Amino acid sequence: xxxxxxxxxxxxxxxxxxxxxxxxxxxxxxxxxxxxxxxxxxxxxxxxxxxxxxxxxxxxxxxxxxxxxxxxxxxxxxxxxxxxxxxxxxxxxxxxxxxxxxxxxxxxxxxxxxxxxxxxxxxxxxxxxxxxxxxxxxxxxxxxxxxxxxxxxxxxxxxxxxxxxxxxxxxxxxxxxxx
Amino acid sequence: xxxxxxxxxxxxxxxxxxxxxxxxxxxxxxxxxxxxxxxxxxxxxxxxxxxxxxxxxxxxxxxxxxxxxxxxxxxxxxxxxxxxxxxxxxxxxxxxxxxxxxxxxxxxxxxxxxxxxxxxxxxxxxxxxxxxxxxxxxxxxxxxxxxxxxxxxxxxxxxxxxxxxxxxxxxxxxxxxxxxxxxxxxxxxxxxxxxxxxxxxxxxxxxxxxxxxxxxxxxxxxxxxxxxxxxxxxxxxxxxxxxxxxxxxx
Numbered sequence: 001x002x003x004x005x006x007x008x009x010x011x012x013x014x015x016x017x018x019x020x021x022x023x024x025x026x027x028x029x030x031x032x033x034x035x036x037x038x039x040x041x042x043x044x045x046x047x048x049x050x051x052x053x054x055x056x057x058x059x060x061x062x063x064x065x066x067x068x069x070x071x072x073x074x075x076x077x078x079x080x081x082x083x084x085x086x087x088x089x090x091x092x093x094x095x096x097x098x099x100x101x102x103x104x105x106x107x108x109x110x111x112x113x114x115x116x117x118x119x120x121x122x123x124x125x126x127x128x129x130x131x132x133x134x135x136x137x138x139x140x141x142x143x144x145x146x147x148x149x150x151x152x153x154x155x156x157x158x159x160x161x162x163x164x165x166x167x168x169x170x171x172x173x174x175x176x177x178x179x
Numbered sequence: 180x181x182x183x184x185x186x187x188x189x190x191x192x193x194x195x196x197x198x199x200x201x202x203x204x205x206x207x208x209x210x211x212x213x214x215x216x217x218x219x220x221x222x223x224x225x226x227x228x229x230x231x232x233x234x235x236x237x238x239x240x241x242x243x244x245x246x247x248x249x250x251x252x253x254x255x256x257x258x259x260x261x262x263x264x265x266x267x268x269x270x271x272x273x274x275x276x277x278x279x280x281x282x283x284x285x286x287x288x289x290x291x292x293x294x295x296x297x298x299x300x301x302x303x304x305x306x307x308x309x310x311x312x313x314x315x316x317x318x319x320x321x322x323x324x325x326x327x328x329x330x331x332x333x334x335x336x337x338x339x340x341x342x343x344x345x346x347x348x349x350x351x352x353x354x355x356x357x358x359x360x361x362x363x364x365x366x367x368x369x370x371x372x373x374x375x376x377x378x379x380x381x382x383x384x385x386x387x388x389x390x391x392x393x394x395x396x397x398x399x400x401x402x403x404x405x406x407x408x409x410x411x412x413x414x415x416x417x418x419x420x421x422x423x424x425x426x427x428x429x
Contacts, residue, residue, distance in 0.1 A: 016243050033252050123238060150230065151231070154230035154237075
C-alpha cells in the first residue's frame with residue numbers, strides 16, 4: 001500500500017516535475033497539492049519501488065484535468081510575481097533562480113510527449129524503464145523522445161524566441177502515444 | 180527536427196536513443212566505446228551530444244525545493260483529520276480557533292468594508308486596531324462581513340471571493356490568543372508561526388497579529404494559497420511570534 005508517511009520524501013521532485021509541466025511556480029504548488037490530495041483520497045496497492053512513477057502519473061493526469069477545467073471557467077487573477085513571502089527563491093541564488101525559471105519555461109513549452117519524457121527522466125530521475133511504465137509507452141519511445149526534448153531545450157535556451165518545430169509524427173491531433 | 184550525421188544522412192531512431200543514453204551515462208558499457216569513437220570522428224554528432232549535455236546541465240538541480248507553504252499544506256493533508264468539537268461559548272475556558280472558524284459558515288451579514296483611505300493595503304474595518312488586508316490586487320475581492328461574539332469577545336469576519344467563486348473568511352477575535360486544536364500542523368513562514376488544520380470541508384489557517392488570533396478558513400482553496408495570503412507582509416509586518424501567548428496543545 002502506498003505509505004502516506006513516505007510521500008513527503010517525494011515533494012521536492014514532484015514540485016520540480018510540476019513546474020516543468022506547467023512552467024509556473026504558483027501553478028506547480030497548486031498542482032502538487034491537488035496531486036497529493038488525490039493520492040491520499042484513494043490509497044492504492046503498489047509495488048514497493050513504483051510509488052514515484054505512480055505519483056508522476058497522477059501528477060500528469062491532474063495537470064491535464066486542471067488545464068481542461070481552466071479552459072472552461074473564468075480566468076483567475078494570478079498573484080503577483082513578487083507575492084511570495086515564503087522562500088521566494090526556493091533556496092537558490094538569484095542567478096540560479098533565473099536560470100531555473102528559464103529552463104522550466106523551455107521544458108513547459110515542449111510538445112507534450114517530449115516534455116513528459118524529459119520530466120520523467122531528467123527531472124524526476126526515473127530510469128528509462130520506469131519512465132516508460134509511468135507514461136505507459138515503450139522504453140525505446142521514451143529514449144528517442146528524450147533525445148528530441150533535450151535538443152529542443154538546448155536550442156530554446158540558446159535562442160529563447162525559437163518556435164518549437166512541428167513534428168507530424170508526435171502529438172498530432174488524434175494520435176495517441178505509442179504503446 | 181531532423182537529425183543528420185556529418186554526411187547529411189538522417190540518424191536512425193536507434194542512433195538517437197544511443198546518443199541520449201551516452202549523454203546521461205546510461206548507455207550499455209558494451210556500446211559506449213563505439214559511440215564515443217563515432218562522436219570523436221563526427222562534428223555533427225559532437226554538436227548533438229553537446230546539445231544533450233547542455234540540456235542536462237540546465238535541468239534545475241535538486242536545490243530547487245518545494246516552498247515551505249506547500250510542505251505544510253501537504254503535511255496537513257497527510258495528517259489524520261483533526262477532530263474539532265465546537266463547544267458553545269460561555270464555558271469559562273479559552274475560546275478556540277475552531278469556534279472562530281465555525282463563524283465563517285454563518286455567511287455574509289453586512290456589506291463589504293471599504294479600503295482604508297490612509298493605508299491602501301488594508302481595509303477600514305479592524306478589531307482592536309488590527310485591520311483586515313486588502314487583497315483585491317491578488318484577485319480576492321472583499322465580499323461582505325459579519326459581527327459575532329465568542330465568550331463576550333468581539334469576533335469580526337470579513338469574506339473574500341475570487342473570480343472562480345471560492346470564498347474565504349478572515350476572522351479576528353478580540354482579546355488574547357485562542358486555543359489551537361491538537362494535531363494541527365505548524366509552520367513558521369516570513370517570521371510568523373502558522374497553524375493549519377482541517378475542520379470538515381474547510382481548511383483553517385491561524386496565526387497571531389498584535390496579540391490577536393486571526394483565523395482564515397475556506398473550502399476548495401489550497402492551503403498553500405491561504406498560507407501565502409496569511410503571510411503577506413503587507414499586513415503582517417508587526418506579527419507577534421507565536422509561542423508565549425499560544426495555547427496550542429500541538
